[in-house]
Amino acid sequence: MKSxxxxxxxxxxxxxxxxxxxxxxxxxxxxxxxxxxxxxMDFKPEPHIKAKAEELSSLGVFGYPTFPDFETxxxxxxxxxxxxxxxxxxxxxxxxxxxxxxxxxxLLTSKGDRILVPSPTYRPFRELCALNDRIMEDxxxxxxxxxxxxxxxxxxxSAKRSKMILFCSPHNPSGLVFTEEELxxxxxxxxxxxxxxxSDEIHSDLVHPGCTHIxxxxxxxKVGAETVTLMAPSKxxxxxxxxxxxxxxxxxxxxxxxxxxxxxxxxxxxxxxIGELTETAYKDGLEWNKExxxxxxxxxxxxxxxxxxxxxxxxxVNGKASFVTFLDCSGVYEKIxxxxxxxxxxxxxxSGGVLSRFFGVEASVAMNDGSWFGEQxxxxxxxxxxxxxxxxYNALLRMKKAVESL
Numbered sequence: 001m002k003s004x005x006x007x008x009x010x011x012x013x014x015x016x017x018x019x020x021x022x023x024x025x026x027x028x029x030x031x032x033x034x035x036x037x038x039x040x041m042d043f044k045p046e047p048h049i050k051a052k053a054e055e056l057s058s059l060g061v062f063g064y065p066t067f068p069d070f071e072t073x074x075x076x077x078x079x080x081x082x083x084x085x086x087x088x089x090x091x092x093x094x095x096x097x098x099x100x101x102x103x104x105x106x107l108l109t110s111k112g113d114r115i116l117v118p119s120p121t122y123r124p125f126r127e128l129c130a131l132n133d134r135i136m137e138d139x140x141x142x143x144x145x146x147x148x149x150x151x152x153x154x155x156x157x158s159a160k161r162s163k164m165i166l167f168c169s170p171h172n173p174s175g176l177v178f179t180e181e182e183l184x185x186x187x188x189x190x191x192x193x194x195x196x197x198x199s200d201e202i203h204s205d206l207v208h209p210g211c212t213h214i215x216x217x218x219x220x221x222k223v224g225a226e227t228v229t230l231m232a233p234s235k236x237x238x239x240x241x242x243x244x245x246x247x248x249x250x251x252x253x254x255x256x257x258x259x260x261x262x263x264x265x266x267x268x269x270x271x272x273x274i275g276e277l278t279e280t281a282y283k284d285g286l287e288w289n290k291e292x293x294x295x296x297x298x299x300x301x302x303x304x305x306x307x308x309x310x311x312x313x314x315x316x317v318n319g320k321a322s323f324v325t326f327l328d329c330s331g332v333y334e335k336i337x338x339x340x341x342x343x344x345x346x347x348x349x350x351s352g353g354v355l356s357r358f359f360g361v362e363a364s365v366a367m368n369d370g371s372w373f374g375e376q377x378x379x380x381x382x383x384x385x386x387x388x389x390x391x392x393y394n395a396l397l398r399m400k401k402a403v404e405s406l
Contacts, residue, residue: 004288005295006388008042016040027352027369028360036395037368039172039324041238041386043292048284049237049277056276065272070279074246077282078231081205081289084218086248092259095267096243097202097232098124100258101166104198104228105132107257113163116155120148120326120373120380122172122200129166137162138374141174146315146328148174150182159189167199170206170213170321173373173382175300177211177320183219191225196254198228202245203322205236205289208297211320217248226251228258235322236289237281238386242274296323299385299392306396312403316383323386326370329355330379335406355381362402365395 011019018038025031045053056062071088078084094100109115111133117125118139129136139158142151148171159165165186170177178186190197199216207213217229227250234240249255262268270278300319307314313331329336336358340347347357353369359381360366370380385392 003291003295005043005292006390007044008388008391009044011040011042024360024366026350027356028366029347029349029352029357030360030364030366033360033364033366034391034395035366036384036387037366037382039235039322039384039386040240041235041323041384042388042391043238043386046237046281046285046288048280048288049239052276052280053273056273062272065270065275067270067275067279070270070275073279073282077286078215078248080286082213082215082218084215086217090249090255092247092249092255092262093268093270094230094245094247094262095270097200097230097234097245098128099243099267100228100230100245100247101125101198101200102128102132103258103261104196105129105134105164105166107254107261108196108198108226108228109134109163114161116158116162116165118150118168118171120173120370120377122168123372125166125168125200140374140376141171141176143317146317148176148318148326150178150185152185155186156189159193159195163195165190165195165197167197167216169199169201169216170203171318172203172322173324173326173368173380174317175319175321175325177207177213177318180214180219183214183216184223187216187220187223187225187227190227191223196226196228199230201229201231202235204231206293206296206323207321208300209294210297213321215248217250220250224250226254228254233278233281237277237285239274239277239281242271242277244270244274244278296386299323299389300325302389302392303383303385303396306393306400310400312400314399314403317380324382324384326377326380327367327383328380332403332406333379336403339406353378355379359399359402362405363395363398365399 021031114137116137141148229248232245315328319325353371356369368382370377
């Protein structure tokens with residue numbers, strides 16, 4: 001039976017950075033490569049969100065808004081989706097998740113402090129540390145046989161040098177879903193060292209069937225560390241272009257400081273459109289979200305099966321959450337590197353790496369090179385499978401053909 005998610009939206013010529021030909025060319029050496037990079041999905045909007053957007057557009061009035069039920073709606077979503085009971089007064093709106101992270105960095109650390117960030121690292125985390133005059137403590141997750149994992153001994157060593165832990169759960173780009181035991185370990189370390197944990201959980205609503213995401217703040221109810229948990233509708237419902245997030249605090253004093261900082265910037269409330277869309281998503285989008293998680297899980301299983309059956313020297317890592325994952329190309333990397341280095345003009349790009357340029361040219365598949373997440377990850381690419389099964393399968397076929405041409 002045909003799925004809602006088998007049909008994708010045509011986002012060409014819509015000011016979408018994911019589909020911008022110049023941006024694609026810069027990483028893939030091929031402006032006509034199909035985009036499997038930026039963490040946007042290609043699916044059509046959740047029906048209630050689409051209907052609300054059409055209603056607002058038809059009204060045509062975009063004046064000052066008020067959202068007195070925002071925290072109530074957010075708390076209901078947290079309960080229904082994550083079985084997490086959160087007091088409404090512990091929730092604040094933030095103008096995007098990275099905005100919230102940046103405020104936390106400034107409120108909870110000082111210039112020159114080290115911030116522990118697990119890597120491979122979502123690139124803006126590195127940039128936020130640098131832009132705010134902090135030092136990123138680059139803690140590398142353990143890696144073995146296609147799976148990233150929390151190496152506890154090295155984590156503790158890194159934490160001892162740090163003044164804050166900036167976590168990403170589920171982890172981007174690996175799709176690693178942390179267990180309750182692992183989260184309690186992280187929180188226990190933070191409590192012992194008296195440092196806060198700020199947890200980016202923007203992918204938390206997209207865990208695949210068979211896995212369970214446990215919010216950091218929920219796990220912390222057993223531990224009692226200082227935590228700030230940030231979530232957003234942006235990845236869940238593909239509304240990342242409208243900046244909105246929710247921030248949940250374990251500490252009343254930190255919540256008050258965060259609230260004051262936002263008031264000082266005059267960005268304490270959502271804009272009209274994103275406020276309406278966020279409330280609609282959280283009120284009416286749960287069933288759609290469940291079907292989406294199932295579809296993404298099927299896409300991930302298809303990728304794993306394809307790569308295993310075709311023995312290309314490529315593995316899909318972890319991949320238990322969201323719609324982006326690392327592909328480990330170490331089994332074929334040296335051959336690809338040799339081809340690229342011997343044909344530099346063919347694979348020229350302003351910012352792409354060896355793998356992103358090769359697959360961009362030879363397979364017409366544009367992906368983020370692993371080096372974007374840390375120079376030590378040059379043998380990986382991040383693949384976005386938040387699109388139809390047909391699009392994913394056809395991209396894999398082209399990648400297979402490209403590897404076989406070596």
